[in-house]
Amino acid sequence: MHQYLFYIGDFPIRMYGLVLCSAIFLATGVAYFLAKQDGRWHQHVLDIGIYGGFAGLIGARLWDVFFFDWEYYSHHLLEIPFVWQGGMAIQGGVIFGVAAGIIYCKRHGIDWLTFADIVCPAILIGQAIGRMANLLNGDAFGTPTGGNFGLLYPEGTLAYKTYGPVPLWPAEVWEGQLDVVIFALLLLFRTTSHAKGQALCLYAMLYSIVRFCLEMLRGDYTEPFLLGLKSAQATSLGFFIIALAAFIYCGYRDRHAAAAVLKQKKKK
Numbered sequence: 001m002h003q004y005l006f007y008i009g010d011f012p013i014r015m016y017g018l019v020l021c022s023a024i025f026l027a028t029g030v031a032y033f034l035a036k037q038d039g040r041w042h043q044h045v046l047d048i049g050i051y052g053g054f055a056g057l058i059g060a061r062l063w064d065v066f067f068f069d070w071e072y073y074s075h076h077l078l079e080i081p082f083v084w085q086g087g088m089a090i091q092g093g094v095i096f097g098v099a100a101g102i103i104y105c106k107r108h109g110i111d112w113l114t115f116a117d118i119v120c121p122a123i124l125i126g127q128a129i130g131r132m133a134n135l136l137n138g139d140a141f142g143t144p145t146g147g148n149f150g151l152l153y154p155e156g157t158l159a160y161k162t163y164g165p166v167p168l169w170p171a172e173v174w175e176g177q178l179d180v181v182i183f184a185l186l187l188l189f190r191t192t193s194h195a196k197g198q199a200l201c202l203y204a205m206l207y208s209i210v211r212f213c214l215e216m217l218r219g220d221y222t223e224p225f226l227l228g229l230k231s232a233q234a235t236s237l238g239f240f241i242i243a244l245a246a247f248i249y250c251g252y253r254d255r256h257a258a259a260a261v262l263k264q265k266k267k268k
Contacts, residue, residue: 003137003156019133020088024053027126031119038118041110045119048101056097057083063092067231068221090127091211091235097123117190117199124183124203131176142169143219162219169217175210182206195254197246204243212236 004012028049035042061083065073068089073080098116105112134140138157144150150167153159159168182203189202215233225231 014137016133016137017083019136020057020130023126023129023133024049024056026129027122028053030125031122034119034122035115040118041115044104044108044110048104051100051104052097055100056093057088059096059099060088060090060093063089063095067092067225067235071223088130089232090130091232091239094123094127113197113200117196120200120203121183121186121190124179124186124207127207128176128179128183131172131179134172135176139220140172140175141219142171142217143222145169158220168219171214171217171219174217175214178210178214179207182210195250197250201243201247201250204239205247208236208240208243212240 002015005015005018006013028045031049032042032045035045061080065080101116102112104110105115131140135151138153138159141151141153141159141162144163145167148167151159151170151173152165152167185206186199186203190199212233215230215236218230218232221230223230226234229237
């Protein structure tokens, strides 16, 4: 577990930033592969990846600041841009990144919902690699296991500062692994007959379930946010409900449209 790769003079090159950039590049590469395999809009993936990547970084930071750590940053406003210290919320990154992609698609006449269905599995690759960055940086850590098993973080990390030299649950490691599982499930789902928008909704539902459950082991923030739930649990619950409703609606809309087409053909 190394926070720094090397130094240029007194300036540290952090593993966190390098791995996070790799997550964006590789997720964009996987999205390009999926779009080219589908045969539509692959020439736009690189541009969307750039815009979505920058928007995602901004959204991830702001989400963490205002939803998770505002009590601290409200008294340290100048530290808000210090992303190298850690503190990037995936939920905010996905929302801002997807919003940037939607704006791009609308400006270029692309069906953004169909495009999102095609490339949404690639988001999980970015998230999984992003959790590697958290592990190397010693943030997004778990609570103490209470035994002689778990992750031991070195001095200088936020995890060590919070709990000291005690074993912690590998919350960020398990989330990265489960992201890969969701990635595979989405690829399998795309081989089935489904309505437009349902792949994106399934991504939101599955990740929300994973995040909600793993938050029970997270130790980097423990204060309840709403109804005894942590902030990430409350937002995950909200996203799941919205995504489930949208999944059902997309299926209904698709069946209704198919029935209307069939009825029109019978009239002819």
